[in-house]
Amino acid sequence: MAQRWRAVGVLAAALFAVNVAARLVIRFAFPDDDTASGRVSLAMFLVIGLVLAVTSFRWGADRPLGHWAGDLAVGVVVALALTVFVGPLLVGENPFGGGAGLFFAQIWLYLAATLAGVLVGYLILTALGRDHRSRQLKRYAEMKASRPRKIVRR
Known part of the structure; x- marks a missing residue:
């Protein structure tokens, strides 16, 4: 069980680290350039x-x-909360400084990016037939094909 939550924590930390890195790049490399920050x-x-x-x-x-x-x-929700509330504080900004529109835009864009990423990964996995369910069905079909057929007497 500890391994399971450790993986979730590592995922949340990695997603938050990506956000912090982007915020630091925007803050120090492009402080006044809106195009580059976009x-x-x-x-x-x-x-x-x-x-x-x-x-x-x-x-x-x-x-x-x-x-x-x-x-x-769970990993995405934790990373999202850290990104929206803690991320701006690390670069010296107020999480609500841009107003409600910017605050909720961050949330919706983050959720859209995460949903798109998860869908792409899972759809590729399913298309290749390497997902858990496809492999179970393949094992079942092989097991059924390897058994001899029962003879029914009438």
């Missing part, structure tokens, strides 16, 4: 989506969807 934010969302695509690909191969989806959701 590009860095876009790159951050792409990296977050990529991290979650790889994670869902790896976890989906080993465990049923119901088990890893909950773990992934």
Whole structure:
């Protein structure tokens, strides 16, 4: 059980670290350039989506969807809370300084990036037939085919 929560914590920390790195790059490299800061934010969302695509690909191969989806959701929610509330404080900004519109826009963009990443990873895994359910069905079909057929007497 500890391994399971450790993996969730590592995922949340990695997602938060990506956000902090993007905030620091924007703060020190492009403090007044809105175009560059928008590009860095876009790159951050792409990296977050990529991290979650790889994670869902790896976890989906080993465990049923119901088990890893909950773990992934907890990791994303923790990372989102850290990103929205703690991330701005690390670079000297107020989390609510941009107003309610910016605050909720961060949340929706973050959730959209995470959902897209998870969907891409799981759909690729399913298309390759390497997900947990596909492998179970393959084992079942092989087991049924390897048994001799029962003869029914009438």
